[in-house]
Amino acid sequence: MSGRRGKRQGERPARIRKRYAGIAVVLGAAALAVILxxxxxxxxxxxxETDAPASGSPPPAESAAPSPPPSEEPPxxxxxxVEAGPDAVMPGAEDFLTDPARFPGAVLEGLxxxxxxxxxxxxxxxxRAGGVWLETELIVADTTPPAGVPAxxxxxxxxxxxxxxxxxxxxxxxxxxxRYRDPPPDTAVPGEHGVTVIxxxxxxxxxxxxxxxxxxxxxAPPRIEGARDLTFFLGDRAAYxxxxxxxxxxxGAEDLELDLEVNSSAVNLAEPGDYPLTYRAVDxxxxxxxxxxxxxxxxxxxxRVGELAGALLEEITHPDMSIYQKAYAIYTWVTGRIYYAGxxxxxxxxxxxxxxxxxxxxxxxxxxxxxxxxxxxxGAECLRVDRIDGYVNHYWNLVNLGDGWYHFDxxxxxxxxxxFLFTDAQAGEYTRIQRETVRNCYKFDxxxxxxxxxxxxxxxxxxxx
Numbered sequence: 001m002s003g004r005r006g007k008r009q010g011e012r013p014a015r016i017r018k019r020y021a022g023i024a025v026v027l028g029a030a031a032l033a034v035i036l037x038x039x040x041x042x043x044x045x046x047x048x049e050t051d052a053p054a055s056g057s058p059p060p061a062e063s064a065a066p067s068p069p070p071s072e073e074p075p076x077x078x079x080x081x082v083e084a085g086p087d088a089v090m091p092g093a094e095d096f097l098t099d100p101a102r103f104p105g106a107v108l109e110g111l112x113x114x115x116x117x118x119x120x121x122x123x124x125x126x127x128r129a130g131g132v133w134l135e136t137e138l139i140v141a142d143t144t145p146p147a148g149v150p151a152x153x154x155x156x157x158x159x160x161x162x163x164x165x166x167x168x169x170x171x172x173x174x175x176x177x178x179r180y181r182d183p184p185p186d187t188a189v190p191g192e193h194g195v196t197v198i199x200x201x202x203x204x205x206x207x208x209x210x211x212x213x214x215x216x217x218x219x220a221p222p223r224i225e226g227a228r229d230l231t232f233f234l235g236d237r238a239a240y241x242x243x244x245x246x247x248x249x250x251x252g253a254e255d256l257e258l259d260l261e262v263n264s265s266a267v268n269l270a271e272p273g274d275y276p277l278t279y280r281a282v283d284x285x286x287x288x289x290x291x292x293x294x295x296x297x298x299x300x301x302x303x304r305v306g307e308l309a310g311a312l313l314e315e316i317t318h319p320d321m322s323i324y325q326k327a328y329a330i331y332t333w334v335t336g337r338i339y340y341a342g343x344x345x346x347x348x349x350x351x352x353x354x355x356x357x358x359x360x361x362x363x364x365x366x367x368x369x370x371x372x373x374x375x376x377x378x379g380a381e382c383l384r385v386d387r388i389d390g391y392v393n394h395y396w397n398l399v400n401l402g403d404g405w406y407h408f409d410x411x412x413x414x415x416x417x418x419x420f421l422f423t424d425a426q427a428g429e430y431t432r433i434q435r436e437t438v439r440n441c442y443k444f445d446x447x448x449x450x451x452x453x454x455x456x457x458x459x460x461x462x463x464x465x
Contacts, residue, residue, distance in 0.1 A: 075103050075129035079137040083144060084173045088117035096127050096136045103129035116140060119173055120203060145207035146172035146199040152211050156250050157190055157218040158284025163197045166211040174202035181208060188285070190217035218285035222248045222258055227279050229294045233304060235345065235355045236269055238295075246281030246289070258283055267295045305350045308357045309377045323378055323401050324457070327408075330374045331420045334367060334410040341366075349373065364411040368395040371410050375399055383449060390440045404453040413438065424452045 076098045082088050093108035094100035106129040116123065123138040148167040155161050164178045181196040193213040200206040226244040246258040263278040275295045282288045316333050317326045337360060344362035345352045352369035356362050362370075372382045380399050385407070387394035396409035399421070407427055409419040414437050417430045427442035434441040446452075 073099070075099070075106075075127075075132055075134060077127045077129075077134040077136040079139055081139040081141050082117065084118060084120050084140045084142045085144070086118065088140070090114055090117065091138065093127050093129070096125070096134075097129055111138070142173050142201065142203045143205060144172075145205040146170055146176045146201050147207065148176075148199055148209055150209050150211040152214070153195075154214040154216060155187055156216050156253060156285070157187060158286070159187055161185060161187055161195075161213055166195055166197050166213075167199065167209050170199065172199075172201045172205075176201050185213050185215075187213075187215050190215045218248075218250060218283065218287065220248075220250070221287040221289045222246050222281045222283045224260070224279050224281055224289055224291045227291045227293050229296070230277065231296045231298065232269055233298050233300045233354060234270060234272065235300070235351065236297075236358055238264070238267070238269060240264055240277060244279060246279070248283040256283075264295075267297075269297055272297050272299050300348075300351045300354045302350050305354050305357075305373055306377065308354065309373050312357070313374065313377060317378070323380065326378045327375060327380060327399070327401055328420060330371065330378070331408070331410055334370050334374070335412065338362060338367060338370065338410075340412055364393075364395050367409075367411040368397055371397050371408065375408070385444050385449065387440060388443055388445055390438070390443065394438075394441070396442075398449055398452070400450075401457070403457055405450045406453060406457060407442070409442075413441070421457050423454055423456065425454065 077096045078098055080091055080095055082091065090111065091108075093106035096108065097103060097106060100106065106127055108125060108127055110123065110125040112121075112123045117140055119140070120142045121140045123140070125136050125138055127134045127136055148170040151166055151168045153161055153165045161184070163180050163184075167178055170176050170178075176199050178197050178199055181198050185193045185195055191214075193215065194210065195213045196208055196210045198206055198208055224244065224246050230238070230240070232238055240262045241260060244260060246260045248256040248258055250256070258281045261280040263280070267275040267277055273296075275297070276292050277295045278290060278292045280288070280290045312333070313326070313330075316329045321329070338356055339361040341361045341363055344366045345355050346365045349369045349372055352362065352366050353373040356366040356370045368384060372384070375382050375397065380401050383398040385396050385398050394411070396407060396411065396419075398405050399408040400406075401421075406421040406423065407419070408421060413434055415433055417433060418426075419430070422430070424446070427444075431441045431443060
């Protein structure tokens with residue numbers, strides 16, 4: 001072994017030991033400074049403006065804006081309720097935040113038009129605060145009772161007093177109903193009455209209003225106007241109420257029309273004579289008026305029937321018409337205006353025709369009688385024809401307008417036929433046509449009547465007015 005002292009394995013030179021010792025002192029001091037600046041539990045935040053890395057250095061792991069420190073609450077929103085009405089104010093974004101001071105500049109999205117504040121409703125909205133969108137809701141509610149002005153009311157005894165009359169100038173954002181709080185006042189009792197009504201809107205808000213009701217005493221009986229003695233002919237249909245009214249006339253109020261009772265139980269329109277007819281009216285206060293008139297029932301005369309026939313012919317004909325045109329006008333009116341009924345008066349032509357004019361209905365005898373009365377009045381000759389060998393009787397006219405006799409029938413049948421001025425041959429053909437529903441429709445005894453023309457009337461063409 002040489003005389004030089006050898007190094008122990010792993011032993012550093014003295015100058016190296018001194019260098020490491022200095023580094024340790026520096027590192028120890030730096031660590032102490034870090035501990036003093038950032039005690040346990042506190043973490044330094046990276047701020048782009050002050051802590052940007054040197055040029056060329058890699059960026060920190062998180063380059064986005066940091067979240068609020070863990071000790072800060074995130075933004076929160078709650079729904080907002082406002083009272084509907086013209087005084088309501090449209091809210092802002094801060095009105096929906098639970099801590100608006102921490103989030104200035106918040107944005108509100110989805111607000112309705114200002115008119116929406118006039119009526120109740122719900123409107124979903126969004127608020128943006130602290131970089132976060134929050135869902136919320138605007139609720140427009142109606143919790144205010146209706147308002148109105150009391151109104152005193154005066155009515156006549158027995159008149160109704162509506163609850164709505166006791167309040168005016170009603171104000172509310174929704175429709176309002178008015179009803180009595182208690183049973184309606186008894187207006188049959190004159191005097192002063194206290195009345196309370198309830199105003200309730202569509203959302204259940206209610207208010208009470210008290211007013212006064214004055215009931216005026218009514219002792220005046222009603223008046224029956226237009227009652228007079230009446231005259232009818234046998235078989236007439238009476239209209240006893242026509243032109244007759246019952247009125248309750250009260251000072252300071254409009255005439256009130258009352259129900260009119262008519263007692264015609266003693267009147268017999270099927271028997272000539274004089275009969276009492278009674279009218280009665282009672283007003284709401286219980287005052288009564290009774291008035292009796294006389295009803296005279298007369299037998300039907302040819303003069304009366306002639307008056308009706310003349311008035312009708314003035315309507316459906318004019319002087320320039322030929323007798324054929326007038327006959328056709330009669331045929332058209334009877335077939336078009338009279339309705340068939342199963343049975344009718346058959347005692348006399350004037351009475352049957354009169355009832356036809358008055359009731360606008362009848363059986364074949366009525367059709368025959370009306371036609372005879374009208375045709376005779378225009379100058380035609382008329383005879384009655386009777387069916388033979390049928391299940392039921394049938395009557396029609398034989399008419400001479402100046403060029404011979406023809407059949408003339410205004411009664412309707414199931415199978416329509418042209419029954420204006422038809423011949424015996426046509427009568428036979430119509431009988432054949434109707435055989436399924438009518439037995440021997442136009443079968444008659446020719447020996448009882450004048451001979452019927454065998455050819456259609458020369459005036460048949462162009463007779464319509």
